[in-house]
Amino acid sequence: MPYAEVFPLVTARAVARAFTYEVPDEVGIGAIVRVPFGRSRARGIVTEIVDAPPEGVEARPIEAVVGEVPPTLVELALWLADYYGSTPARALALVAPVSPKRRKEQAPPAERQALGGEAEPAELSDAQRAAIARIVDGGPGNVLLHGATGSGKTEVYLQACAAMLERGFGAIILVPEIALAPQTVGRVRARFGDRVAIVHSALTDAERRDERERIARGEARIVVGARSAVFAPIRGLGLIVVDEEHDPSYKQDSDPRYDARTVAAKRAALEGAVAVYGSATPRPESWAALERLELGGRIGASLPPVRVVDLRREAGYPLSAPLLDALRRVAENRSKAILLLNRRGVAPALHCRACGTTIRCPNCDVALVLHGDSSLRCHHCGFAREAPPLCPACGSPDLARLGAGTQKLERDLARELPDLELIRLDADAVAKPEQLAASLARFAEAKGAVLLGTQMVAKGHHFAGVELAAVVDVDTGLGLPDFRAEERTFQLITQLAGRSGRDAPGRVLVQTFQPEARPVVHAARHDVQRFLTEELERRRALEYPPFAHLVRIVVAGPAIEPVVRALDELKAGVKGAELLGPAALLRLRGKHRAQLVAKTTQPRRIASQAAHLLSAAAPAMRRAGLTAVVDVDPQSL
Numbered sequence: 001m002p003y004a005e006v007f008p009l010v011t012a013r014a015v016a017r018a019f020t021y022e023v024p025d026e027v028g029i030g031a032i033v034r035v036p037f038g039r040s041r042a043r044g045i046v047t048e049i050v051d052a053p054p055e056g057v058e059a060r061p062i063e064a065v066v067g068e069v070p071p072t073l074v075e076l077a078l079w080l081a082d083y084y085g086s087t088p089a090r091a092l093a094l095v096a097p098v099s100p101k102r103r104k105e106q107a108p109p110a111e112r113q114a115l116g117g118e119a120e121p122a123e124l125s126d127a128q129r130a131a132i133a134r135i136v137d138g139g140p141g142n143v144l145l146h147g148a149t150g151s152g153k154t155e156v157y158l159q160a161c162a163a164m165l166e167r168g169f170g171a172i173i174l175v176p177e178i179a180l181a182p183q184t185v186g187r188v189r190a191r192f193g194d195r196v197a198i199v200h201s202a203l204t205d206a207e208r209r210d211e212r213e214r215i216a217r218g219e220a221r222i223v224v225g226a227r228s229a230v231f232a233p234i235r236g237l238g239l240i241v242v243d244e245e246h247d248p249s250y251k252q253d254s255d256p257r258y259d260a261r262t263v264a265a266k267r268a269a270l271e272g273a274v275a276v277y278g279s280a281t282p283r284p285e286s287w288a289a290l291e292r293l294e295l296g297g298r299i300g301a302s303l304p305p306v307r308v309v310d311l312r313r314e315a316g317y318p319l320s321a322p323l324l325d326a327l328r329r330v331a332e333n334r335s336k337a338i339l340l341l342n343r344r345g346v347a348p349a350l351h352c353r354a355c356g357t358t359i360r361c362p363n364c365d366v367a368l369v370l371h372g373d374s375s376l377r378c379h380h381c382g383f384a385r386e387a388p389p390l391c392p393a394c395g396s397p398d399l400a401r402l403g404a405g406t407q408k409l410e411r412d413l414a415r416e417l418p419d420l421e422l423i424r425l426d427a428d429a430v431a432k433p434e435q436l437a438a439s440l441a442r443f444a445e446a447k448g449a450v451l452l453g454t455q456m457v458a459k460g461h462h463f464a465g466v467e468l469a470a471v472v473d474v475d476t477g478l479g480l481p482d483f484r485a486e487e488r489t490f491q492l493i494t495q496l497a498g499r500s501g502r503d504a505p506g507r508v509l510v511q512t513f514q515p516e517a518r519p520v521v522h523a524a525r526h527d528v529q530r531f532l533t534e535e536l537e538r539r540r541a542l543e544y545p546p547f548a549h550l551v552r553i554v555v556a557g558p559a560i561e562p563v564v565r566a567l568d569e570l571k572a573g574v575k576g577a578e579l580l581g582p583a584a585l586l587r588l589r590g591k592h593r594a595q596l597v598a599k600t601t602q603p604r605r606i607a608s609q610a611a612h613l614l615s616a617a618a619p620a621m622r623r624a625g626l627t628a629v630v631d632v633d634p635q636s637l
Helices: 071-083 088-095 126-137 153-166 182-195 205-217 227-231 260-271 284-289 321-333 406-416 433-445 485-497 518-524 528-542 560-573 603-623
Strands: 003-008 019-022 031-037 040-050 064-068 141-147 170-174 196-199 222-225 237-243 274-279 291-296 306-310 336-340 349-352 375-377 384-386 399-402 421-425 449-453 466-471 507-512 549-557 578-588 591-600 627-632
Touching (some): 003 031, 141 153, 141 284, 306 518, 321 406, 321 466, 321 507, 406 449, 485 507, 485 518, 549 560, 603 627
Parallel strands (some): 141 291, 170 237
Antiparallel strands (some): 549 591
16 A cells, blocks of 8 residues: 655644545545544545555544645645745645635526627737737746736736637736736636636635535636635646736745745646746836837826925915815816825824824734824724724824825815715725725716725726826835835836826826935836836935845744844854844734844745744744744835
């Protein structure tokens, strides 16, 4: 009887290894098995078939085979665990199907019901035809599809998918957030009908199993979804599309902290497929490393002019005189406007003018945000309290509201422009996917309306009749202590500008106290190439990505001293990288935190070292109440 190396799907680092079991002859790599594990049972995945167990090990037999994972996905998961400093079991859980349960027969999810097919690919430009030819006929590899908003990237994706289907290959289309890409999802469904599976977090476990089974059986040959869709069990994969590849939502924020963009490149390499990264505002990493396919400007229209409003010379905030004038024209024309203010609530802080106290969260080292219901809330841990009438430190009634958030902007707009319909899009207003869909549909149908909100309003929406797009306060992102702050600001301005003037002349306003800032200057000129060239020069000088990788190790605990001590011990064991820290971070959810950052050209090696050191230290850290995470290629510091 052969033996198998099986990783039980458990999360503890202390058992982050394979166990040997007896298996029947027909069991191979990728089999999902039920095995005895200690005094209980666990699901596991077979990662290797061996002739004999290790010396001195008495192998127990598996109890049942309950499913399978394609061997390529097993290889991908083991690579992911190694690269991102996680455990094989946690990575394998990403590719394993949801644990089966008995259930009644049910209707397919709404995304799959009554899907029609579209016979009306659009007529292609020469640049689009050249891009499709490279994607379909140019062999495997990674390419960057760059073009202004409205340059026809989605049509390139669709026709490349159609060509792959004709040749017997499947495709995966990744979007940053499924609920914020309804037009893209709708066009894929309309073009390919029931051959499309849509994967997202709002599906029930039963719906997720149904879609996975359709994919595994070959009924669905195109998968559309967010991060986790990169693990869809398509056989014969020929194409992976990463739409809006600049979006940080592709980075998972829990262990394993994988980046779906990096995983897409690895999967494409394992499958002999081509990975296409599309964006109007690519990341510097993609711009420097990938073969470029250029689509150029908009099809049938020009990009709108951008006016920079210097808030140092304007009395009104958040609504300056130029912005109010532009909005009055929107009201007169019964057209539409999109306003971005990347802060929720009424005001980001409540501050005492008498003693200087800012009312802060008791669990996190951040100011509490004032909301429209007179509550103060922490946007990190969820703590909430009533806004006090007097300063809790000195008793003064002189409490000032600092800055403005989306709720204040909504109130000011309602007062100044009562004829405009206001639709707010932020985490407070659209907590559920159906609320988000309803808000987007309402704006699409409206006349004389403003869509206002956080960065959600800039993410890939295509609405007719948008005359004005405005960034109400660009400085909210520009001032963050993060090496990506300028990149993100440039992307946000450029992406928002792309929502305006698609079917009629449009304009863009950018309000800032720093009109000379590099991202503002280049975004106002729609000069992507110049910004990225200068950003890469800055990154080279500082040895930031793409010229080095970053590996961030964060430890949290009940007091700062043991946290820093654990990182000092870790620092002594990590070799072959420039190490920065330990440095204390803001307290979060009652936990003190600190980080160690490694700059390296070998992130996999450093993450592996860190993972082994943390596994060895796990019992002592658990006794001290410490937790640790390894974050390879973090999106912020």
